[in-house]
Amino acid sequence: MARNPVVTNVTIESNKDEYLKGLDKVAEAVLASWGMTAESTAKRIVTEKNIFDTGLLRNSITWAVAGKAPNTKTYKAQNGDGSGRYEGKAKEDKGGARHVHIGTNVEYAMIHEVGGAKIKARPYLRPAIDENRKEFKRLLEKALKEAKFND
Numbered sequence: 146m147a148r149n150p151v152v153t154n155v156t157i158e159s160n161k162d163e164y165l166k167g168l169d170k171v172a173e174a175v176l177a178s179w180g181m182t183a184e185s186t187a188k189r190i191v192t193e194k195n196i197f198d199t200g201l202l203r204n205s206i207t208w209a210v211a212g213k214a215p216n217t218k219t220y221k222a223q224n225g226d227g228s229g230r231y232e233g234k235a236k237e238d239k240g241g242a243r244h245v246h247i248g249t250n251v252e253y254a255m256i257h258e259v260g261g262a263k264i265k266a267r268p269y270l271r272p273a274i275d276e277n278r279k280e281f282k283r284l285l286e287k288a289l290k291e292a293k294f295n296d
Contacts, residue, residue, distance in 0.1 A: 167292060167293065168292075171288050171289060171292045172243050173210060173243075174288055175284060175285050175288045176210045176243060176244065176245040177208075177210060177216075177245070178284045178288070179208075179245050179277075179281050179284065180208025180209070180210065180216060180245040180246075180247060181208065181216070182277050182280055182281070182284070183208060183245075183247040183270075183273045183274055183277060184206055184207060184208050184216070184247060184273075186272075186273040186276055186277055187206045187247065187269050187270055187272075187273035188203050188206050190269040190272055190273055191203040191206070191269045194267045194269065196257050196267050196269060198224070198225075199222035199223065199224045199225040199226070199227050200222050200223030200224055201220070201221070201222040201227040201228075201229070201251060202249060202251050202253070202254055202257070204220040204221065204222065204223065205217070205220045205229055205249040205250065205251045205254070206247070206248070206249045206269075206270075207220075207231065207247075207248070207249070208245055208246060208247045208248075209231075209234070209235035209245070209246050210235065210243070210244075210245050210246075211235050211236065211237045211238060211242075211243060211244050211245070211246065212234055212235065212237040213234055213235060214231070214233070214234055214235075215231040215235065215246075217231060218230060218231055219231075229250060229251065231250065247270060247273070247274070248270060257269065258270055258271070
């Protein structure tokens with residue numbers, strides 16, 4: 146008995162572009178979640194270490210994904226005078242690496258972070274990052290597990 150050959154047409158399509166767009170959305174969301182986490186921790190540390198007079202420093206701490214505008218646009222002191230604003234976008238890496246900036250533009254912020262001639266260091270940004278390393282990893286893993294790359 147002769148067998149009839151089976152003819153099948155197979156089409157292979159690349160979904161690379163859609164996948165990369167989806168991955169970019171995940172990266173953006175993860176970086177934002179890292180920024181929010183670090184910001185709230187840094188603000189808590191400023192309060193706990195009593196680096197607090199008017200509240201201007203604490204209220205100015207914000208985050209921004211590279212190439213994007215900061216999360217906080219304006220800020221002001223809670224007790225007394227003082228206010229500030231952020232303009233423009235966070236610096237991008239020339240190599241295109243994705244990252245999030247966390248910090249403040251208050252002029253005396255750095256002296257509290259690293260110390261000076263008459264002021265001892267009372268860091269709040271670096272400890273905020275160090276304290277959250279496991280949480281950053283958890284947030285990344287969760288986002289990748291929940292990612293939908295074909296939306």
